Amino acid sequence: MKNILFGVLSVILGVLISMSVKEKSEIMSPMSIEKIENYNRELSVIENQINVDREIISHIKSSIEEKSSPEYLEEMKLSLQNELKELKILSGKYDIKGEGVIIEIDDSKDEDFKNTNLGVIHDIDIMIILNELKCAGVDAISINDIRVMGESEIKCMGPTVRVDGHSKATPFIIKAVGDMEMIYNMMNDKNSYLKLLESTYYMDVKIEKDKNIVIPKSDRRI
Structure with missing residues (x-):
């Protein structure tokens, strides 16, 4: 009986030892070449992503350093100031001060044109002069201290000209703020409309x- 029990135990123990050796053998068995290649590919992808992230971080750091520099901050300040200036000009809600030219134009005093239709300044004459000023790059314009905007209405009303509902008589004083030398040279050119009025109709x-010109803020009454 003892021999039989011993035999059974021996068999069971043998089976258990065999199973244990097999499991350890599978765990410790070398990886296949295919698995190694897969791991290498995964590792390569991760390394590439790390390099990309490092470049992004480096770029962000450089950008922060650049935008924190005194030069960049000064450039941004000037840019914002210029933008604010443009918005003020376009809105017409603020007085505009600066260099520029003052044009004074009056009806002809010449006997041949005096009191004739050709010797009188019309709204079309004013509009042509304003267009030439705009071509000269002016920032702001006024006629007899009335601010002229892009949508301003200019009409002849007998011996006067109405600017946005304001009646103005001659002489007309047109002020323009901008590059003083450029505006003066263009308006004083022999081929300018002003010179045509002066030389042809003796206006x-x-x-x-x-x-130190001051262009007042807009005061439209239409």
Whole structure:
């Protein structure tokens, strides 16, 4: 009986030892070449992503350093100031001060044109002069201290000209703020419309430079 029990135990123990050796053998068995290649590919992808992340971080750091520099901050300040200036000009809600030119134009005093239709300043004459000023790159314009905007209405009303509902009589004083030398040279050119009025119809025309022109804010009453 003892021999039988011993035999059974021996068999069971043998089976258990065999199973244990087999499991350890599978765990410790070398990886296949295919698995190694897969791991290498995964590792390569991870390394590439790490390199990309490092480049992104480096770029962000450089950008932060650049935008924190005094030069960049000064550039941004000037840019914002210029943008604010443009918005103020476009809105017409603020007085505009600066250098530019003052143009004074009056009806002809010549006997041949005096009191004739050709010797009188019309709204079309004013509009052509304003267009030439705009071509000269002016920032702001006024007629007899009435601010002229892009949508301003200019009409002849007998001996006067109405600007956005304001009646103005001659002489007309047109002020323009901008590059003083450029505006003066263009308006004083022999081929300008002002010179045409002066030389052909003998209208009184004066153009002068001024470094302290004030263009009032818009006051439309239409």
